[in-house]
Amino acid sequence: MTTETPAPQGNTDQVFIFDTTLRDGEQSPGATMTHQEKLQIAEILDAMGVDIIEAGFPIASNGDFEAVAEIARRSKKSVIAGLARAIIADIDRAGEAVRHAQRGRIHTFVSTSPIHLAHQMKKTEDEVIEIITKTVTHARNLIDDVEWSAMDATRTPTEFLVRCTEAAIKAGATTINLPDTVGYSTPQDYYQLFHDVIERVPDSDKAIFSVHCHNDLGMAVANSIAGVRAGARQVECTINGLGERAGNAALEEIVMAIRTRGDALPYHTGIETTHLARASKVVAAAANFPVQYNKAIVGKNAFAHESGIHQDGMLKNAETYEIMTPESVGIKSTSLVMGKHSGRHAFKEKLKELGYDLGDNQFQEAFQRFKDLADKKKHVYDADIVALVDDEVGSASDRIRLVDMEVVSKTGGVHRCDMTLSIDGENSTVSVEGTGSVDAIFNAIKTAVKADPHLVLYGVDAVTGGTDAQANAHVRLEMNNRIVSGNAAEADTLVASARAYLNAYNRLLVERGASAQGALAG
Numbered sequence: 001m002t003t004e005t006p007a008p009q010g011n012t013d014q015v016f017i018f019d020t021t022l023r024d025g026e027q028s029p030g031a032t033m034t035h036q037e038k039l040q041i042a043e044i045l046d047a048m049g050v051d052i053i054e055a056g057f058p059i060a061s062n063g064d065f066e067a068v069a070e071i072a073r074r075s076k077k078s079v080i081a082g083l084a085r086a087i088i089a090d091i092d093r094a095g096e097a098v099r100h101a102q103r104g105r106i107h108t109f110v111s112t113s114p115i116h117l118a119h120q121m122k123k124t125e126d127e128v129i130e131i132i133t134k135t136v137t138h139a140r141n142l143i144d145d146v147e148w149s150a151m152d153a154t155r156t157p158t159e160f161l162v163r164c165t166e167a168a169i170k171a172g173a174t175t176i177n178l179p180d181t182v183g184y185s186t187p188q189d190y191y192q193l194f195h196d197v198i199e200r201v202p203d204s205d206k207a208i209f210s211v212h213c214h215n216d217l218g219m220a221v222a223n224s225i226a227g228v229r230a231g232a233r234q235v236e237c238t239i240n241g242l243g244e245r246a247g248n249a250a251l252e253e254i255v256m257a258i259r260t261r262g263d264a265l266p267y268h269t270g271i272e273t274t275h276l277a278r279a280s281k282v283v284a285a286a287a288n289f290p291v292q293y294n295k296a297i298v299g300k301n302a303f304a305h306e307s308g309i310h311q312d313g314m315l316k317n318a319e320t321y322e323i324m325t326p327e328s329v330g331i332k333s334t335s336l337v338m339g340k341h342s343g344r345h346a347f348k349e350k351l352k353e354l355g356y357d358l359g360d361n362q363f364q365e366a367f368q369r370f371k372d373l374a375d376k377k378k379h380v381y382d383a384d385i386v387a388l389v390d391d392e393v394g395s396a397s398d399r400i401r402l403v404d405m406e407v408v409s410k411t412g413g414v415h416r417c418d419m420t421l422s423i424d425g426e427n428s429t430v431s432v433e434g435t436g437s438v439d440a441i442f443n444a445i446k447t448a449v450k451a452d453p454h455l456v457l458y459g460v461d462a463v464t465g466g467t468d469a470q471a472n473a474h475v476r477l478e479m480n481n482r483i484v485s486g487n488a489a490e491a492d493t494l495v496a497s498a499r500a501y502l503n504a505y506n507r508l509l510v511e512r513g514a515s516a517q518g519a520l521a522g
Contacts, residue, residue, distance in 0.1 A: 020054040025242035037286035048275040058097040072101035081105035095142035109149035140172030147175035154185040183216025187226035194230035210234035220249035239283040252297040277330035340374035419444040453479040473500035
């Protein structure tokens with residue numbers, strides 16, 4: 001068996017990108033796209049530098065025909081291909097659909113594997129050879145650019161695949177596609193397949209060989225690259241890996257693998273990679289197929305870091321954990337996600353980004369509160385941190401602090417708050433009822449501090465979205481013609497309410513300049 005070896009380092013052959021998002025991708029159950037969505041995606045692919053756009057299967061429906069024909073009319077740079085079975089009517093329909101393109105292609109296919117011949121086509125090998133010769137010749141009489149595919153090539157005996165390929169080239173095929181239709185192959189097997197066919201087919205140099213890999217075993221991209229290393233120079237793929245069953249090889253992964261690993265893959269494509277993120281979003285929206293968060297290249301987490309060790313490395317040198325830049329694929333920047341795994345370095349950098357410069361003690365207290373919050377909610381957003389730090393800075397010198405609180409509420413029954421406050425360093429514990437949970441909390445504070453300021457305003461809003469969002473409570477108190485406001489942000493609404501009331505009361509103390517307990521009685 002031939003040993004796989006990389007192409008010579010001086011070889012910078014172009015790999016042509018054949019996008020089949022609008023044909024194979026749309027065959028995903030539930031991924032049907034509207035006419036306008038197809039036109040939008042085709043425009044993006046054309047602008048991105050995709051060499052060949054397989055715009056659809058013209059014989060499938062009038063809608064498919066119209067979409068292929070309109071894309072053909074609008075295309076500026078890309079070759080526009082229409083798919084056709086090895087049936088004369090299919091080929092004629094495809095030829096009609098792409099005839100207005102500056103450069104059109106008919107892509108025709110026939111099954112070649114024993115299992116397909118026996119159960120689906122019910123044809124002999126000799127009959128298949130006759131079909132290939134007849135249909136490829138017919139397509140070539142309609143257009144100069146003809147691609148022929150051997151459906152289920154990876155489960156086809158090499159001897160027969162060589163015969164089929166030879167017949168297709170003789171009949172005028174300019175591209176030969178040997179697809180892994182059912183995602184059955186391994187990289188070494190796929191490499192060997194291309195190596196043997198290219199080596200054994202006379203005039204193989206007269207056609208470009210193409211890979212088309214499905215992802216049933218999760219090896220579509222690896223198999224595609226193996227085929228390229230064996231001599232294929234066209235890769236058939238889709239945006240986001242969209243496609244039947246487990247999908248196709250993902251265009252963005254193929255392109256960025258070639259771009260990033262030029263040392264091992266000395267090829268190039270004509271793709272403008274900064275368009276990849278937008279293409280991913282548009283296709284995901286049109287197909288209604290969300291992109292998994294950890295999807296390579298275009299997933300939400302592809303350039304996001306939460307681990308403290310990773311964040312520390314990223315802040316020192318991005319190359320410690322990123323092998324490509326987010327900007328290179330059209331993503332604005334790296335995201336340091338603040339969560340329970342984040343460390344002090346990342347938190348300090350985030351504070352600087354948000355405009356805070358805290359002293360050591362304030363920073364340590366803010367960091368601890370951040371870690372406590374991160375243990376309670378999945379995502380800590382910038383707004384959460386702003387609320388947390390503002391609250392921390394504002395309460396650093398408070399003379400009255402909440403030590404502990406327990407609230408009991410019962411429908412149609414009692415609402416009671418058991419609260420312990422630290423007042424000028426001494427704890428005071430009270431148990432007070434109210435008409436509701438918040439009323440009980442405010443009554444408990446007034447009882448403990450022996451004062452009764454007038455509550456002018458009380459409100460709560462969420463800092464961010466979701467059921468685990470921080471509650472931002474606002475309290476405005478009035479006493480002796482003085483009005484002050486207090487704010488507090490907490491994951492718990494009742495705790496936030498208590499701390500906001502205390503924040504306001506502490507500000508009254510500062511203005512009054514009196515002792516904490518009973519300071520406002522007069």
